[in-house]
Amino acid sequence: MINENRLLRRLQDLSQIGRNEVTGGINRFSFTSEEQQAIELVTSYMKQAGMTITVDGVGNIIGTYGEESETIMLGSHIDTVPEGGKYDGALGVLAAIEVVQTIYEHQLPLSKNIEVAVFKDEEGTRFGFGLIGSRAIAGLLTHEELQKTDTTDISIEEAMKQFQLSPLPLERIKRNDIQAYLEMHIEQGKVLENEELPVGVVTGIAAPLWLEVTVTGVSEHAGATPMPIRQDALAAASEMILAIERILNDTTDSVATVGKLSVEPNGVNVIPGRVTFTIDIRDIDEQKINTLESSIIEQLQKVAERRNVTMTPKVLQRVKPAKTASMLQQQLASSIEKYGVQPYSLISGAGHDAMNIAAVAPIGMLFVRSKDGISHNPLEYSSDEDIVIATNIFYDTVVELVK
Numbered sequence: 507m508i509n510e511n512r513l514l515r516r517l518q519d520l521s522q523i524g525r526n527e528v529t530g531g532i533n534r535f536s537f538t539s540e541e542q543q544a545i546e547l548v549t550s551y552m553k554q555a556g557m558t559i560t561v562d563g564v565g566n567i568i569g570t571y572g573e574e575s576e577t578i579m580l581g582s583h584i585d586t587v588p589e590g591g592k593y594d595g596a597l598g599v600l601a602a603i604e605v606v607q608t609i610y611e612h613q614l615p616l617s618k619n620i621e622v623a624v625f626k627d628e629e630g631t632r633f634g635f636g637l638i639g640s641r642a643i644a645g646l647l648t649h650e651e652l653q654k655t656d657t658t659d660i661s662i663e664e665a666m667k668q669f670q671l672s673p674l675p676l677e678r679i680k681r682n683d684i685q686a687y688l689e690m691h692i693e694q695g696k697v698l699e700n701e702e703l704p705v706g707v708v709t710g711i712a713a714p715l716w717l718e719v720t721v722t723g724v725s726e727h728a729g730a731t732p733m734p735i736r737q738d739a740l741a742a743a744s745e746m747i748l749a750i751e752r753i754l755n756d757t758t759d760s761v762a763t764v765g766k767l768s769v770e771p772n773g774v775n776v777i778p779g780r781v782t783f784t785i786d787i788r789d790i791d792e793q794k795i796n797t798l799e800s801s802i803i804e805q806l807q808k809v810a811e812r813r814n815v816t817m818t819p820k821v822l823q824r825v826k827p828a829k830t831a832s833m834l835q836q837q838l839a840s841s842i843e844k845y846g847v848q849p850y851s852l853i854s855g856a857g858h859d860a861m862n863i864a865a866v867a868p869i870g871m872l873f874v875r876s877k878d879g880i881s882h883n884p885l886e887y888s889s890d891e892d893i894v895i896a897t898n899i900f901y902d903t904v905v906e907l908v909k
């Protein structure tokens with residue numbers, strides 16, 4: 507059995523780093539002092555768990571336990587969205603360390619090494635481009651993508667160099683030696699809560715396509731420009747956003763979100779001349795994402811023409827949906843049964859580093875019930891009881907895989 511007090515205390519301690527005291531939201535972005543502080547705390551836990559620590563060229567932190575020839579990897583992330591919660595990513599990392607520490611304390615014999623990966627920048631908050639560390643491990647990250655910049659024009663590559671990392675050549679970071687990858691994560695939806703189950707086995711992960719749309723009109727005087735001749739970029743963008751919602755309302759499982767918008771010049775008495783907004787489109791079926799992408803762009807183009815503004819879409823990130831390996835699903839289900847819980851399968855609407863690792867290894871994911879399905883929000887919550895049973899189940903699965 508895992509040490510539940512230690513795990514829960516660590517979860518609490520990690521949640522204090524980057525915490526906004528007013529809202530309770532957590533802000534930990536890549537290559538910042540908050541992230542660095544979190545890395546130091548988490549690596550201290552890895553050392554207590556008997557692991558040796560390496561950092562690869564893009565800043566993935568890898569704790570290794572064992573000296574065998576084969577390796578299974580566990581992992582998740584410690585960065586957050588703006589005003590995020592305390593469980594998304596952090597729980598997966600701390601549960602993985604707890605599993606290893608329990609194995610270490612019991613001196614269980616192993617046939618495979620266990621690695622715990624803390625992946626660099628899963629959320630994509632800083633550069634509008636996420637899953638950076640897991641992309642690199644899967645050999646999917648390109649040099650061109652490293653040139654993406656944050657709002658202050660610092661590129662991913664520059665940020666890495668500021669933190670003494672040497673990302674190039676990227677091929678050096680790719681891993682081909684992982685026998686299996688497992689990730690424990692909060693569900694971030696309401697399925698398990700509705701089923702009254704503490705945990706579930708993930709069968710597939712829906713992938714995000716992120717677009718950034720720039721609408722350009724003409725910025726003019728708010729008092730002196732008659733309504734019929736305006737080229738208002740914000741009014742056009744508003745119509746576009748509602749068009750996206752209408753398109754998605756006609757689908758069954760697909761979702762799309764406009765979560766970020768900037769208005770220029772952003773003055774009370776100035777007609778907006780330029781608006782940039784993002785679109786996050788997701789489905790478990792890649793073909794459906796592609797079809798939605800085309801119909802959304804077509805509709806936005808029509809709005810732009812009618813309103814005499816221009817519309818330019820740009821792809822920020824495109825990720826492939828992934829299926830989990832049936833062998834790992836079965837192993838997780840059999841560990842769940844040992845704890846007297848009915849195994850239940852579900853898909854993940856949220857994205858995870860596991861999606862990328864699927865390109866180089868079989869993946870498995872265990873979900874933990876989320877209260878009210880709320881996530882990417884300071885109210886994100888999973889109960890201590892659910893976390894403890896989930897981590898024990900995760901422990902059992904890992905022990906079965908490495909024995």
Ligand code: GLV
Nearest residue numbers: 629714856857858
């Ligand atoms: C990560 O949480 C994502 O699904 O965007």
Ligand code: MN
Nearest residue numbers: 587594629882
């Ligand atoms: Mn997240």
Ligand code: MN
Nearest residue numbers: 594595628858
């Ligand atoms: Mn996450």
